Amino acid sequence: MLGLLINEMEQKEIEYLLRRELEELLMDLEDHRIDHMVKRAMRERYRILFQLFRRVASEKECMKYMPKRSENQ
Known part of the structure; x- marks a missing residue:
């Protein structure tokens, strides 16, 4: 377990960066041209980023x- 002290401005910046990355992943997951194996990795990345975003x-x-x-869950 690691701890991190950040000020409010840094928190807002992290929140903004995570929000943009989550939105980009959501758009890419809707793209039917992307392979299922790649989408699986993208969903895992989304899950990890969402856990950070929740904090x-x-x-x-x-x-x-x-x-x-x-459907798998």
Whole structure:
């Protein structure tokens, strides 16, 4: 377990960067040209980034990016 001390401005910047990355992944996951193996890796990356996002964003913001349950889960 690691700890991290950041100020409010840094927290907002991390939140912004994570939000942009999550949005980009969501767009790419909708692309039917991308291979299923690549999409699996993208979903794993999304899961990890979302866990980080939950630590810095409000509950309301997190609800917007809540991963949808797939048929496999």
